[in-house]
Amino acid sequence: MSAIFESYEREFCEFSSSIHRGVDGVKTAADATTRGRHAKAIEADVAECEALVRRMDLEARSVSDPAVKTPMLNKLRDYKSELAKLKRDAREASAKAAETDARDELLNTAERGNAAGASDGGMSGQAMETTERLARTGERIKDSRRSLLETEDLGVSILQDLQGQRETIERSREALHGADDTIGRSRKILSNMSRRAQANKFAFYGVSALLFIAILTVIVHRWSR
Template sequence: MSNVFEGYERQYCELSANLSKKCTAAGSLNGEQKKQKVSEIKAGIDEAEALIRKMDLEARSLQPNVRAVLLAKLREYKSDLNNLKSEVKKIVSGNLNPSARDELLESGMADTLTASSDQRSRLMMPTDRLNKTGDRVQQSRKTMLETEELGVSILQDLHSQRQSLLHAHTTLHGVDDNIGKSKKILTNMTRRMNKNKWIICGIVLVLVIAIALILYFKLSK
């Protein structure tokens, strides 16, 4: 439901009710007072027509399902306005004598005003239903927005966790590279130690042989 349309609709209903009261009052007046009242009613009718045109433009700019309902209401409003115009024509007619005028006020105008009141009552009922439907739609939209915000928050958390995992993976990869380098260094050190051990063993063996030869030559003399 359009808030703009609702605003025009409220203005029209208030204006129509006011014009109906003025029509009733004008029927019992004479002379200049009657002319002044009729002039006020005509100005009000022009204003009501302008409001109907605005409502028509607004209704045609809405979605098809809403537009159909509002255009149906506009037809009722236009019928109500035509009734008011008919009453104004009867009021300004110079062919009506006092008795005919009284009869008009008691019958025709009363019936017309009652019909207009009934029309406004019937039209306001769909308006209330549309307002309730609009409230439910707004609530559903609010729930959807909240759900969307929650989804965005969850995605942000997942993205943050993914970044943390990637950082941890990179760190572990660096640690693995360091362990590989350390392993190579330890392997090289082990090889050198083994090499040095064989060298030392060879030197000891040569010394033992040399000592043995020296002892042998000394003892043999």
């Protein structure tokens, strides 16, 4: 295993742990400022993970030894899947933060409106309107998050299919190289066999000529007697 690849692995694991802590921080944050800080940290860590995966990809493909390259490519596939999951968790955390911020803002607006309208008896109507607005906003956020997750799943599926097709092409290319080598060796064997056949043919013709001359000499010798 490449030492550079292993160093990229360690960094990826560190940023992955940081992203998980950030996601938990978004869920447990008590105010919008803290949620925003965690969301920005998650975004930066995801970018670092993406960069590390690209570096691991380049490092793995630069290795020529199949015994070393194949395990690296297998690990790279796992890290790509992990990156897709981290990105999905990050988007869910951001959507959750946005939903919580919107709900808090609406509640604050409702409280201010209720305080201002308490003197004219409009508290109940204002609260109902605020609740309805809050419900509509929550539904829109959920729909947006659902669409993002579906898009992410589709992207991951496409990437996995492309990865599988690329591996199939690479295996086919290696098989073609092996076939070319086999054909080359077969051509050399056939060429050697052809040369030997030619040599055997010339030897046969030579022996036949010698026999013919010997027979002719015997016949002439007998006729001369």
